[in-house]
Amino acid sequence: MQLNELETINNIENEAWQVLENSILYYKGRPIGTLAAYDPSVEALNYDQCFVRDFVSSALIFLIKGRTEIVKNFLEETLKLQPKERALDAYKPGRGLIPASFKVVSINGEEHLEADFGEHAIARVTPVDSCLWWLILLRAYVIATNDYSLAYQPEFQTGIRLIMEICLANRFDMYPTLLVPDGACMIDRRMGIYGHPLEIQVLFFAALRVARELLICQGNQDIVEAINNRLPLLCGHIRKHYWIDISRLNAIYRFKSEEYGKAAVNLFNIYVDSLPYYELDKWLPKKGGYLAGNVGPSQLDTRFFSLGNLMAIISDLSTESQSEAIMNLIEERWEDLVGDMPMKICFPALENEEYRVVTGCDPKNIPWSYHNAGSWPVLMWMLAAAAVKTKKPQLAEKAFEIAKARIYEDEWPEYYDGKKGRLIGKQARKYQTWTIAGYLLAKELMDHPEFLPLVSFDKLPPETISRACEFEVGSLDPYMSL
Ligand code: GLC
Numbered sequence: 001m002q003l004n005e006l007e008t009i010n011n012i013e014n015e016a017w018q019v020l021e022n023s024i025l026y027y028k029g030r031p032i033g034t035l036a037a038y039d040p041s042v043e044a045l046n047y048d049q050c051f052v053r054d055f056v057s058s059a060l061i062f063l064i065k066g067r068t069e070i071v072k073n074f075l076e077e078t079l080k081l082q083p084k085e086r087a088l089d090a091y092k093p094g095r096g097l098i099p100a101s102f103k104v105v106s107i108n109g110e111e112h113l114e115a116d117f118g119e120h121a122i123a124r125v126t127p128v129d130s131c132l133w134w135l136i137l138l139r140a141y142v143i144a145t146n147d148y149s150l151a152y153q154p155e156f157q158t159g160i161r162l163i164m165e166i167c168l169a170n171r172f173d174m175y176p177t178l179l180v181p182d183g184a185c186m187i188d189r190r191m192g193i194y195g196h197p198l199e200i201q202v203l204f205f206a207a208l209r210v211a212r213e214l215l216i217c218q219g220n221q222d223i224v225e226a227i228n229n230r231l232p233l234l235c236g237h238i239r240k241h242y243w244i245d246i247s248r249l250n251a252i253y254r255f256k257s258e259e260y261g262k263a264a265v266n267l268f269n270i271y272v273d274s275l276p277y278y279e280l281d282k283w284l285p286k287k288g289g290y291l292a293g294n295v296g297p298s299q300l301d302t303r304f305f306s307l308g309n310l311m312a313i314i315s316d317l318s319t320e321s322q323s324e325a326i327m328n329l330i331e332e333r334w335e336d337l338v339g340d341m342p343m344k345i346c347f348p349a350l351e352n353e354e355y356r357v358v359t360g361c362d363p364k365n366i367p368w369s370y371h372n373a374g375s376w377p378v379l380m381w382m383l384a385a386a387a388v389k390t391k392k393p394q395l396a397e398k399a400f401e402i403a404k405a406r407i408y409e410d411e412w413p414e415y416y417d418g419k420k421g422r423l424i425g426k427q428a429r430k431y432q433t434w435t436i437a438g439y440l441l442a443k444e445l446m447d448h449p450e451f452l453p454l455v456s457f458d459k460l461p462p463e464t465i466s467r468a469c470e471f472e473v474g475s476l477d478p479y480m481s482l
Helices: 003-022 052-064 068-081 128-145 148-152 154-167 198-214 221-241 246-253 277-283 306-314 320-332 352-359 377-389 393-404 433-447 449-454
Strands: 024-027 030-034 101-107 110-116 243-245 289-296 299-305
Touching: 003 024, 003 433, 024 068, 024 101, 030 052, 030 068, 052 068, 052 128, 052 377, 052 433, 052 449, 068 101, 068 110, 068 128, 068 154, 128 148, 128 154, 128 198, 128 449, 148 154, 148 198, 154 198, 154 221, 198 221, 198 289, 198 306, 221 243, 243 246, 246 277, 289 306, 289 320, 299 306, 306 320, 306 377, 320 377, 320 393, 377 393, 377 433, 377 449, 393 433, 433 449
Parallel strands: none
Antiparallel strands: 024 030, 101 110, 243 289, 289 299
């Protein structure tokens, strides 16, 4: 490497660290999180708050650098914000939820934390992912510090239990997946992801695994048993019903419909004409595949969602061969999914009438912008983690080089627009914290794969594997094996 090239890298990293430092939020003199963005040129709205999902990227990089205190403070303070009693008022957050975001307010000279569970958020969206990310982060903290005692404290045990109770509650439907409203995760606007969106299911899977690892069995046998029941069913359901590759597409293409009863093959009564099968036939590489965006009654959302697919690899939800096929797809469809900025939040965009009907004419989500197939640099760390895990580090390096060439000069935008991600997002904040943390974290994971276990999971322990996980799509799918 040339000396001046090294200097440029150092400059970028130094600035990234500087901005990350500046984003730290203090409460009663202690660091407890990071602001979503600090861009004085745009109205702050709620970007001056600490978002739980955003903080995960900052927290992981802090953990890697041994700055564990801020993460501990965050976990303790957000836990205090979790409602512990049943809500008597339907407009109040339910017991067990973790807020989307919080900020420090001063009342009569004393600092308080004010949480937003979605009751202030644009469109009043429900942050289902917060409690799931919170658990994932708690495990990362425990692994980084080897300090299990934090998770074993009674307050934390109660917190984990309450999250599990709300996730595993009695409900109307009989799928092992979680039924949620639209915009319940990173995509926090109407985007046709209500029902059983992949992102939530993958985070749910990881969260169940964390709870299984960290809950002390004594006194929690009922929850542990419920987790043991749910895990293999959820895992089998996603591996089977969300999977799309060319063999599976062939099977779906010839599906019969209106099947009633036990012998049904087309369980969800998917009507083939609802799928863009000619496009998919062109798009799917021979050895590639991915997990669909959503599965429900007569619904198979064939859009590719990056966070769900990458986290499925990281959490070991996808089988080894599925993970390989997902990475193959990313490699083969690089121009579509990475292009000029890693990486697309989803692909392809909703366009024309579909855009109008599905997003409700949202001007922020016009085709190839923001959540509607915009490019989000924060996803780079998940791409790096998945690449390291599947032994394809060269993909992460290639993506990183692409980002490095622009992201610093562009002042760390929240997202990019356009089919290839060449335009800085129309309404993107600059100096977006998770863009910066995602960049630093991707680099750390590439240079030091030994940090991967902070977020990555191994195969499910044998006692939780059941036949339900060992499904076969049959002779149709050569890539499928456990
Ligand atoms: C946007 C994103 C959301 C993120 C928030 C703060 O609303 O969609 O995922 O948490 O900004 O950065």
